[in-house]
Amino acid sequence: MxxxxxxxxxxxxxxxxxxxxxxxxxxxxxxxxxxxxxxxxxxxxxxxxxxxxxxxxxxxxxxxxxxxxxxxxxxxxxxxxxxxxxxxxxxxxxxxxxxxxxxxxxxxxxxxxxxxxxxxxxxxxxxxxxxxxxxxxxxxxxxxxxxxxxxxxxxxxxxxxxxxxxxxxxxxxxxxxxxxxxxxxxxxxxxxxxxxxxxxxxxxxxxxxxxxxxxxxxxxxxxxxxxxxRYVADLVGLNLLGGVAHGTTITVASGATITTAEPGEGAVFALIHPHAVALHTRPPPEGSPRNQWAGRAAGFDLLGDRVRVRVAGAVPLVAEITAAALTDLGLHDGQEVWTAVKATEIVTYPR
Amino acid sequence: MSEVVARTTRRPPLAVVGAATLTVVFFALPLLGLLQRAAWSSLWTDLTTPEALSALRLSLVCSLSATALSVLLGFPLAWTLARIAFPGKALVRALVLVPLVLPPVVGGVALVSAFSPGGAAGRYLFDWFGVQLPSSTTGVIVAETFVALPFFVITVEAALRSMDSRFEDVAATLGAGRWYTFRRVSLPLIVPSVVAGAVLSWARALGEFGATITFAGRIEGTTETLPLAIYRLLDRRPDTAVAMSLALLAISLVVLVALRGRWLERA
Incomplete structure (x- = not known):
């Protein structure tokens, strides 16, 4: 049948x-x-x-x-x-x-x-x-x-x-x-x-x-x-960004760029796990992560001892941090934050 | 506890309750008057006279036949109105409602125009089948059906429309055809309304006067139902008329009480 x-x-x-x-x-x-x-x-x-x-x-x-x-x-x-x-x-x-x-x-x-x-x-x-x-x-x-x-x-x-x-x-x-x-x-x-x-x-x-x-x-x-x-990505709890790749650079709709480890061409998806996203309350010093974006904290979801922080900005992301880190950072809604993601943590595949 | 209730409950508005009481009195007085006026000692003899018995029998036969006809004719119409979209549906529904608002005597005149042997349709009934509706018991049944049918149609149509039609969808996906679905699903779900509609139709048919006397005339034993007999006897033999009225009242009350708990409240 x-x-x-x-x-x-x-x-x-x-x-x-x-x-x-x-x-x-x-x-x-x-x-x-x-x-x-x-x-x-x-x-x-x-x-x-x-x-x-x-x-x-x-x-x-x-x-x-x-x-x-x-x-x-x-x-x-x-x-x-x-x-x-x-x-x-x-x-x-x-x-x-x-x-x-x-x-x-x-x-x-x-x-x-x-x-x-x-x-x-x-x-x-x-x-x-x-x-x-x-x-x-x-x-x-x-x-x-x-x-x-x-x-x-x-x-x-x-x-x-x-x-x-x-x-x-x-x-x-x-x-x-x-x-x-x-x-x-x-x-x-x-x-x-x-x-x-x-x-x-x-x-x-x-x-x-x-x-x-x-x-x-x-x-x-x-x-x-x-x-x-995005719907499916949200469902499985992942960050999904659509953009156009040229070499190791992906340009997303807002014009911001993402640097990846694997080169690609044309329309791609970039997949970033929330625990790969680091959060800073000040512009991060020069370091190994190739990607740094400014944004604002736009909401918090408590998942046991972990917290998912939604960051709005040119590259909207969800960052997963520990509850202790949240307290240390003293984050509040609307606060200016910087996100950082290592290029090697980004998975890309054609759209 | 009761103190709390007493303090939080708002006092009923006296003017409204007073008006409501007056309305109840308005309903009750005529009924009480009928009971008071009745010649109780001769009640049984009044009711068992041949003409009273024949009127009673005719009333029951005609009203029950009209109810049966209303159910038979009303079901397909109610289902069509509730389930099928077609142009002019609003017009058809309005047409069905006409007998509800039409003065019964006008309905009678209309029936005469259509179904008397000289009328538009009656001519063919007479020529082809030799049927002559006026002055016949069948004519009484036709007149009563004409005024009673709308009650059944609107009650059943409303029930079909308010019923969750997805039950019919489920039945279809389980392999049930239209007739099986109607018999096993839709009908059982709307039975209370069907009974209520039939009772309303029957009550309307039983009390029918204007259309009947206009269309079928008043012939003792053939077309003279209880309401017609009551009207004729009210001046000459008021005791008999009142006794017949009491009989009609009793029949209505018995049916109302018998069906009240079982069907009417649910519908």
């Missing part, structure tokens, strides 16, 4: 233009900020909205193709979608919810019930079979929704922010279980999330989108090693 999709959807001024290729057994995380078009993409795949351009192919057969006019309605697509707030049918019990998709496909009541029972058992929900959704906890409701989606054996499984409505405690447990169930699911699966932790924990591949376009796609490891958008 496989999914091959080129999604073009127009919604007023918003344009979604995303291509996806998902093989059986792969779990792709659609990662992006709110309003980036993630949910629209899922709805298009499920057939709840028709695409305006492109194609959607499931197992090599077209299910939506505006060019030929082909459109398989959602109830004939065999694509299960788990909504963010689960949307369990409130008037049906857990087992009736799970059996719904089986009954809808014409399976007899008795057989559907037996199958639903065995699904609930697999998910450790057998004692909740006769509960109405309002009697279930958030984690249980999430599992019932996932069971209901898996029971009809879909060709493609879609999960919209599956963990977003859970509290922090339940989240970790449900995330672990979800990983197990996704591993057991044989077809292609897509998870929409804005939480990189979910993406890292659940997915094999990541497609990062922003404003309707893909900023980066590939296996998880590539994403964290070489982020290609």
């Amino acid at each position: 496989s999914l091959l999709a080129q999604l073009g959807v127009r919604r007023g001024a918003f344009r979604l233009d995303v291509s996806l290729e998902v093989e059986s057994g792969q779990v792709v995380a659609l990662l992006g900020p709110n309003g980036s078009g993630k949910s629209t993409a899922l709805h298009a795949l499920a057939g709840l909205v028709a695409i305006d351009e492109g194609t959607i192919e499931l197992d090599g057969a077209s299910v939506d193709d505006p060019a030929t006019g082909a459109f398989v309605p959602p109830n004939e697509r065999s694509v299960s979608l788990v909504f963010q707030d689960y949307l369990l049918f409130p008037h049906l019990t857990a087992i009736e919810n799970v059996a719904f998709g089986l009954r809808a496909r014409g399976i007899g009541a008795r057989v559907a019930r037996e199958q639903a029972e065995s699904w609930l058992e697999q998910f450790g929900l057998d004692d909740k079979a006769t509960c109405k959704p309002r009697e279930l906890s958030g984690g249980q409701a999430q599992r019932v929704a996932l069971t209901r989606a898996l029971a009809p054996n879909p060709r493609l499984l879609l999960l919209d922010e599956p963990l977003a409505s859970l509290d922090a405690g339940t989240r970790a447990i449900v995330r672990r279980d979800l990983r197990r169930h996704l591993d057991a699911f044989e077809g292609p699966a897509i998870i929409v999330t804005h939480d990189p932790l979910d993406a890292l924990a659940l997915a094999t591949h990541v497609v990062a989108i922003d404003a309707g376009r893909i900023t980066q796609a590939g296996p998880i490891a590539d994403l964290t090693a070489r982020p290609r958008s």
